[in-house]
Amino acid sequence: xxxxxxxxxxxxxxxxxxxxxxxxxxxxxxxxxxxxxxxxxxxxxxxxxxxxxxxxxxxxxxxxxxxxxxxxxxxxxxxxxxxxxxxxxxxxxxxxxxxxxxxxxxxxxxxxxxxxxxxxxxxxxxxxxxxxxxxxxxxxxxxxxxxxxxxxxxxxxxxxxxxxxxxxxxxxxxxxxxxxxxxxxxxxxxxxxxxxxxxxxxxxxxxxxxxxxxxxxxxxxxxxxxxxxxxxxxxxxxxxxxxxxxxxxxxxxxxxxxxxxxxxxxxxxxxxxxxxxxxxxxxxxxxxxxxxxxxxxxxxxxxxxxxxxxxxxxxxxxxxxxxxxxxxxxxxxxxxxxxxxxxxxxxxxxxxxxxxxxxxxxxxxxxxxxxxxxxxxxxxxxxxxxxxxxxxxxxxxxxxxxxxxxxxxxxxxxxxxxxxxxxxxxxxxxxxxxxxxxxxxxxxxxxxxxxxxxxxxxxxxxxxxxxxxxxxxxxxxxxxxxxxxxxxxxxxxxxxxxxxxxxxxxxxxxxxxxxxxxxxxxxxxxxxxxxxxxxxxxxxxx
Numbered sequence: 407x408x409x410x411x412x413x414x415x416x417x418x419x420x421x422x423x424x425x426x427x428x429x430x431x432x433x434x435x436x437x438x439x440x441x442x443x444x445x446x447x448x449x450x451x452x453x454x455x456x457x458x459x460x461x462x463x464x465x466x467x468x469x470x471x472x473x474x475x476x477x478x479x480x481x482x483x484x485x486x487x488x489x490x491x492x493x494x495x496x497x498x499x500x501x502x503x504x505x506x507x508x509x510x511x512x513x514x515x516x517x518x519x520x521x522x523x524x525x526x527x528x529x530x531x532x533x534x535x536x537x538x539x540x541x542x543x544x545x546x547x548x549x550x551x552x553x554x555x556x557x558x559x560x561x562x563x564x565x566x567x568x569x570x571x572x573x574x575x576x577x578x579x580x581x582x583x584x585x586x587x588x589x590x591x592x593x594x595x596x597x598x599x600x601x602x603x604x605x606x607x608x609x610x611x612x613x614x615x616x617x618x619x620x621x622x623x624x625x626x627x628x629x630x631x632x633x634x635x636x637x638x639x640x641x642x643x644x645x646x647x648x649x650x651x652x653x654x655x656x657x658x659x660x661x662x663x664x665x666x667x668x669x670x671x672x673x674x675x676x677x678x679x680x681x682x683x684x685x686x687x688x689x690x691x692x693x694x695x696x697x698x699x700x701x702x703x704x705x706x707x708x709x710x711x712x713x714x715x716x717x718x719x720x721x722x723x724x725x726x727x728x729x730x731x732x733x734x735x736x737x738x739x740x741x742x743x744x745x746x747x748x749x750x751x752x753x754x755x756x757x758x759x760x761x762x763x764x765x766x767x768x769x770x771x772x773x774x775x776x777x778x779x780x781x782x783x784x785x786x787x788x789x790x791x792x793x794x795x796x797x798x799x800x801x802x803x804x805x806x807x808x809x810x811x812x813x814x815x816x817x818x819x820x821x822x823x824x825x826x827x828x829x830x831x832x833x834x835x836x837x838x839x840x841x842x843x844x845x846x847x848x849x850x851x852x853x854x855x856x857x858x859x860x861x862x863x864x865x866x867x868x869x870x871x872x873x874x875x876x877x878x879x880x881x882x883x884x885x886x887x888x889x890x891x892x893x894x895x896x897x898x899x900x901x902x903x904x905x906x907x908x909x910x911x912x913x914x915x916x917x918x919x920x921x922x923x924x925x926x927x928x929x930x931x932x933x934x935x936x937x938x939x940x941x942x943x944x945x946x947x948x
Contacts, residue, residue: 419648426645430638432571442576444583548613549593552621556586559628566635578634582627589620696825697817703830704810706803713787714773720790721767737768740916750887750894751913752880757901758919762860765899765918769858772897776854784811785856801876802839804862808855809839809846819849840879844886852893863901873900884913 563579737755744753757765769787776783786807813820824845833839847853866872880896887894899918 419652423645423648426641426648430570430572430642430645442580444580545596545613545617548617548621549596552589552617552624553593555621556589556624559624560586563628563631566631570635570638572638574634575631575638578627578631582624582631585620585623585627589617589624592617592620693825696827697813697820699827700820700825700830701810701813703827704806704813706807706810708789710785710787710807710811713789714770714785716790717766717787718770718774721770724763724767734764734918734921737916737918740914741772744895744897744914747913748893750884750892750896752877752884752896752898753914753916754877755897755899756915756917757899758917760920761918762901764921765858765860765901768918769856769899773856781854782812782815782850782852783854783856784808784815785858787856787858788860788862800836801879802833802836804857804859805836805839805843809843812846812850812853816850819846844883847883847894848887848890848892850892850894852895854895854897856897858899860899860901867902873902 559582563582567575567579740753740755744751755765755768766787769785773783773785786804830842833842863873866876877898877900880898884894884896
């Protein structure tokens, strides 16, 4: 009901405002109301004064607007003033004399009664002449005053016409212009007469008889136009008052709406803050869940840590059953260079014939040492002989193992846009694994990467170009890491008879040979002199 009542009130206000606006708003687009009124006034002059001299003077005139006609009248007045300038003193003397004689005319009237048959006739003729002179002066004054008043009325009317372009203003203005044109015609006619004609006109057609009515009509219609303008301004003021009142109502509604919104926002602030806290608390859990899915997608068939423990167990059993051997000093020296070198570096260790056990032992010792130092180290070791697990022999699988390890020990390298499980599951080719390796590992400040891949080298032994492309890949990764300011330390153990072709790849290249065989006569003696293993005695400086 309230909404229906509000709708009815709005409709009533709209109708009321439309009625008010009809009193002052223009009926159409902008129009030259003054020109239309002037044309209508000429038609009225022609209709009401058909055949008269005044109508012909107006219709045949050159003026196209009321101001043009006014200019013609003023020009005629100036011409009259210029011609009358020489007679000004005489006319002024005659006018003053006539005024004095007329002033004492009552005395002369009494004297004229003694000889009425003669004196009255002469005095009456003289009095008529004197009144004509006085009326001539009055006509000049009235014409001048009327022209000034008409000029003021026309200026005020022009402003009113421009402000309110309505039909009633146009009609009132046309009637005003009609009488103004009529007076202008009379004024032009009087100014253009000869001095004798103006004298006779002043005597026989004085101002009150011929001109006063026209001037009074001009004043009347000027006041009428002013009254209409005042009424229209009152209507416009009323419309403005309604507009301001409606704006105040809208302002109050907006203020109330804003207060309601602020109140709702204040009430929701606590809920929003609680939700924000909950979401903030959920983010680590969500991140852990996503990370677990990513690690599950990257999980290798053989766990690197299981491989390391198995290899360490084999190495320990081997050490317990054999005599100690001399440590390869050149390898230890190269390892020290690799550890101490600033930035990224690639250490290629060529494993000689029958030096595989020593290489496995050396690899496990390096990994164990780095882990004790709590340094970032990841590795990929070949599975022990006799392992039942089958692996796919490809570079992509190697990089997959390394990526899985680095995300396990330092998951912070993953950025928010990287938590896309489908992206990791969709990787198939070696090139995609290389791109992912670059993306993740170049975010590490420092990391040691150990790769002992006897199985992979055996599987590609017949592939002549495989070893060079494999090592060139890690050489490129090392160079890129150096340019980016990372410290990635690669240790790659090469196997096979073709390792001699890689001497030009890597920052450090060393050969690990089979330890020398101890003679049987010395085995028993040396067995009682076992001490710490050589790698522990000669550790590189980290």
